[in-house]
Amino acid sequence: MSGRTPALTPPDSALAPVRHPDAPAPGEPIGSHYEHCFGCGGEQPHGLHLAAKAGEGVSVTAEFLVRPEHQGAPGLAHGGLLATALDDTLGALNWLLRVISVTGRLETDYLRPVPVGSVLHLSAEVTAVDGRKIYATAEGRLNAPDGPVAVRADALFVEVKVEHFTENGRPEEIRAAMDDPDQIRRVRAFEVNP
Numbered sequence: 424m425s426g427r428t429p430a431l432t433p434p435d436s437a438l439a440p441v442r443h444p445d446a447p448a449p450g451e452p453i454g455s456h457y458e459h460c461f462g463c464g465g466e467q468p469h470g471l472h473l474a475a476k477a478g479e480g481v482s483v484t485a486e487f488l489v490r491p492e493h494q495g496a497p498g499l500a501h502g503g504l505l506a507t508a509l510d511d512t513l514g515a516l517n518w519l520l521r522v523i524s525v526t527g528r529l530e531t532d533y534l535r536p537v538p539v540g541s542v543l544h545l546s547a548e549v550t551a552v553d554g555r556k557i558y559a560t561a562e563g564r565l566n567a568p569d570g571p572v573a574v575r576a577d578a579l580f581v582e583v584k585v586e587h588f589t590e591n592g593r594p595e596e597i598r599a600a601m602d603d604p605d606q607i608r609r610v611r612a613f614e615v616n617p
């Protein structure tokens with residue numbers, strides 16, 4: 424069902440995505456792109472703590488345990504957080520392409536309520552690339568990798584340079600990131616992209 428609106432439909436000129444030769448092997452953890460990220464950062468106490476793994480081709484998987492602090496209605500996950508989980512899983516695809524990109528557009532379908540205590544099994548894959556535009560799709564299944572689909576999304580990510588962050592982020596966080604050797608190492612991984 425991807426490509427539901429024109430903005431998310433790859434043009435005929437779009438290319439099939441190519442897995443970067445240095446992408447993590449299938450099953451390997453991808454790691455957080457930023458320790459304070461709300462989606463995947465380990466240093467973010469209120470975050471979702473998503474841990475993505477590389478899949479086959481240009482795909483990733485992740486798991487999200489829905490906790491009481493994620494509620495929108497009694498005992499049910501908030502839809503915005505579910506969109507965040509999809510968005511962050513899609514963001515992990517950057518490591519398979521070795522391209523830095525940000526979400527330009529995210530369209531989400533909510534198919535089933537997601538109770539607190541559920542584990543959402545997320546998967547995402549790039550479907551096409553057209554210049555800087557990366558078309559991708561994601562879904563979240565309830566409690567098992569082959570459980571019922573509860574949420575899904577189509578997305579357009581747009582490739583950016585590292586200046587997207589350094590020129591727009593609040594200076595104090597940018598300075599801290601640039602003083603953090605681990606963060607610099609993560610960004611450098613993208614600079615070898617041909």
Ligand SMILES: CCCCC/C=C\C/C=C\C/C=C\C/C=C\CCCC(=O)SCCNC(=O)CCNC(=O)[C@H](O)C(C)(C)COP(=O)(O)OP(=O)(O)OC[C@H]1O[C@@H](n2cnc3c(N)ncnc32)[C@H](O)[C@@H]1OP(=O)(O)O
Nearest residue numbers: 430456510511514517523524525526527528581588600601
């Ligand atoms: C030292 C510190 C470094 C820190 C960095 C840390 C780690 C780096 C490594 C990886 C991490 C990277 C990302 C994070 C990953 C996961 C987190 C989850 C993902 C997110 O949470 S990420 C945050 C939310 N995200 C934003 O904060 C974006 C705000 N936004 C913008 O910054 C601009 O808006 C931008 C850049 C999107 C485009 O701007 P732009 O000027 O570069 O390019 P332009 O506008 O020309 O668009 C080019 C072509 O995309 C088409 N296009 C654009 N937008 C579209 C839309 N909405 N719908 C349909 N088509 C669209 C145009 O139509 C055109 O298409 P065409 O070429 O065919 O004309």
